[in-house]
Amino acid sequence: xxxxxxxxxxxxxxxxxxxxxxxxxxxxxxxxxxxxxxxxxxxxxxxxxxxxxxxxxxxxxxxxxxxxxxxxxxxxxxxxxxxxxxxxxxxxxxxxxxxxxxxxxxxxxxxxxxxxxxxxxxxxxxxxxxxxxxxxxxxxxxxxxxxxxxxxxxxxxxxxxxxxxxxxxxxxxxxxxxxxxxxxxxxxxxxxxxxxxxxxxxxxxxxxxxxxxxxxxxxxxxxxxxxxxxxxxxxxxxxxxxxxxxxxxxxxxxxxxxxxxxxxxxxxxxxxxxxxxxxxxxxxxxxxxxxxxxxxxxxxxxxxxxxxxxxxxxxxxxxxxxxxxxxxxxxxxxxxxxxxxxxxxxxxxxxxxxxxxxxxxxxxxxxxxxxxxxxxxxxxxxxxxxxxxxxxxxxxxxxxxxxxxxxxxxxxxxxxxxxxxxxxxxxxxxxxxxxxxxxxxxxxxxxxxxxxxxxxxxxxxxxxxxxxxxxxxxxxxxxxxxxxxxxxxxxxxxxxxxxxxxxxxxxxxxxxxxxxxxxxxxxxxxxxxxxxxxxxxxxxxxxxxxxxxxxxxxxxxxxxxxxxxxxxxxxxxxxxxxxxx
Numbered sequence: 001x002x003x004x005x006x007x008x009x010x011x012x013x014x015x016x017x018x019x020x021x022x023x024x025x026x027x028x029x030x031x032x033x034x035x036x037x038x039x040x041x042x043x044x045x046x047x048x049x050x051x052x053x054x055x056x057x058x059x060x061x062x063x064x065x066x067x068x069x070x071x072x073x074x075x076x077x078x079x080x081x082x083x084x085x086x087x088x089x090x091x092x093x094x095x096x097x098x099x100x101x102x103x104x105x106x107x108x109x110x111x112x113x114x115x116x117x118x119x120x121x122x123x124x125x126x127x128x129x130x131x132x133x134x135x136x137x138x139x140x141x142x143x144x145x146x147x148x149x150x151x152x153x154x155x156x157x158x159x160x161x162x163x164x165x166x167x168x169x170x171x172x173x174x175x176x177x178x179x180x181x182x183x184x185x186x187x188x189x190x191x192x193x194x195x196x197x198x199x200x201x202x203x204x205x206x207x208x209x210x211x212x213x214x215x216x217x218x219x220x221x222x223x224x225x226x227x228x229x230x231x232x233x234x235x236x237x238x239x240x241x242x243x244x245x246x247x248x249x250x251x252x253x254x255x256x257x258x259x260x261x262x263x264x265x266x267x268x269x270x271x272x273x274x275x276x277x278x279x280x281x282x283x284x285x286x287x288x289x290x291x292x293x294x295x296x297x298x299x300x301x302x303x304x305x306x307x308x309x310x311x312x313x314x315x316x317x318x319x320x321x322x323x324x325x326x327x328x329x330x331x332x333x334x335x336x337x338x339x340x341x342x343x344x345x346x347x348x349x350x351x352x353x354x355x356x357x358x359x360x361x362x363x364x365x366x367x368x369x370x371x372x373x374x375x376x377x378x379x380x381x382x383x384x385x386x387x388x389x390x391x392x393x394x395x396x397x398x399x400x401x402x403x404x405x406x407x408x409x410x411x412x413x414x415x416x417x418x419x420x421x422x423x424x425x426x427x428x429x430x431x432x433x434x435x436x437x438x439x440x441x442x443x444x445x446x447x448x449x450x451x452x453x454x455x456x457x458x459x460x461x462x463x464x465x466x467x468x469x470x471x472x473x474x475x476x477x478x479x480x481x482x483x484x485x486x487x488x489x490x491x492x493x494x495x496x497x498x499x500x501x502x503x504x505x506x507x508x509x510x511x512x513x514x515x516x517x518x519x520x521x522x523x524x525x526x527x528x529x530x531x532x533x534x535x536x537x538x539x540x541x542x543x544x545x546x547x548x549x550x551x552x553x554x555x556x557x558x559x560x561x562x563x564x565x566x567x568x569x570x571x572x573x574x575x576x577x578x579x580x581x
Contacts, residue, residue, distance in 0.1 A: 021286065056251045085186060088102050422451075432465075502553065535548040
């Protein structure tokens with residue numbers, strides 16, 4: 001919200017009014033739109049399923065009628081029908097009176113059965129083994145040959161199937177065939193000899209009449225169990241990329257699938273029109289509120305603008321400016337307090353001017369009274385000599401160690417040889433022994449020429465201090481600190497080990513992350529500060545290759561290892577103040 005600080009209080013007040021009104025309105029509108037959209041979609045989907053169930057029920061009735069006709073012929077419930085089928089199985093014309101007699105028997109039976117399927121306008125054909133039509137519709141001549149295309153399609157069926165109906169599309173477009181035929185092979189129950197084939201065709205207009213719901217935006221389709229299209233209605237003007245709401249119902253008796261698809265765009269268009277009207281009305285009220293809020297915000301902000309103008313005048317140098325106080329509201333109280341603050345500031349400015357002059361005089365006196373470090377070192381040296389002459393060797397040695405540390409602190413900005421740094425560490429350990437009442441064994445092992453390497457003063461002192469303060473806090477029986485230094489290729493490796501209490505593995509890993517700069521120091525602000533500063537000092541002085549690592553000792557304690565890049569050139573020469581003694 002920092003960006004709001006760039007605007008005046010007046011503008012921020014207006015933004016607040018707008019956000020508090022506009023944001024809830026947008027959220028509620030979006031939620032309402034989404035909820036209504038989903039509810040309407042669910043209702044349309046359920047309505048589509050109910051419509052499909054009604055259509056599926058009607059198709060099942062038609063399929064039942066076809067099944068009844070096919071079963072009547074194939075099971076030969078009438079012995080006369082069976083006898084006629086046997087007589088006409090190879091007949092191709094009306095060659096004798098017997099053919100005519102048996103034809104009339106079959107035709108009478110077919111007329112009775114066809115009454116059940118008049119509403120579906122089914123095409124029923126009974127074909128003998130010579131592919132001659134025995135029974136057919138009025139426009140099909142008796143004993144005419146079966147159309148070649150129909151014969152070709154039926155030849156793909158399984159003639160061994162005598163129980164179930166077999167279905168196939170015929171004629172027209174593959175996505176919308178002219179007929180969808182049901183076929184059953186009729187056999188003699190005595191010798192299983194094929195007598196005839198029954199074809200029952202459902203015309204395409206029957207399916208289209210069933211699927212036509214009067215809504216051109218709704219796509220209804222019927223497909224068989226093999227996925228072949230039987231009939232499709234609607235959807236002529238719908239883009240192919242439109243999202244659809246899909247409802248499906250399967251007809252269990254034949255395995256056909258009825259599908260209803262409604263484009264979501266047709267639903268959204270109705271919902272959008274309703275919401276557009278609602279939003280337009282609300283928008284008018286919002287515009288009126290916006291105008292009123294701007295006027296009201298300007299009225300409220302007027303005293304604050306006057307206060308801001310007075311502050312600018314005071315900052316510009318007009319210390320006599322004051323704000324007129326009117327009324328008893330919060331702004332009037334603020335103006336009165338501001339006027340009092342201006343009076344107090346004028347008094348403070350006069351007081352500060354007088355104090356500055358007094359401070360200048362005090363600083364001159366303080367500079368004159370400063371004690372030089374040389375005076376302090378010479379005084380300590382005199383005390384050390386007096387102690388040694390009086391035979392107080394321990395306190396004399398302590399004063400001597402303290403003097404060595406003070407000389408280092410005086411010239412802390414100058415580098416020092418590693419060998420001299422070890423002596424300084426020895427003095428530091430000596431002082432800490434007396435201070436902590438510990439007998440600490442300090443050992444320094446340096447390879448040849450390692451002691452001549454120049455290092456910043458007091459670089460190693462925080463590590464030794466950490467070993468004494470933390471490692472020896474449990475006061476071990478024989479505390480010891482060992483410093484080893486050697487060259488490894490172009491790096492100087494310095495290891496400082498102790499036999500203190502050590503550190504748990506999780507804290508050790510966390511310390512190493514801090515030493516490498518991979519953890520925020522604010523998470524652990526009170527521990528390891530001296531070690532972290534040493535690690536940073538290494539990287540600042542010697543670059544990214546320099547580092548400080550911590551690890552657990554082989555048996556006990558800790559080992560801190562410094563890796564420092566070295567060159568053949570000395571960065572500085574040892575220098576001390578000869579007058580300090």
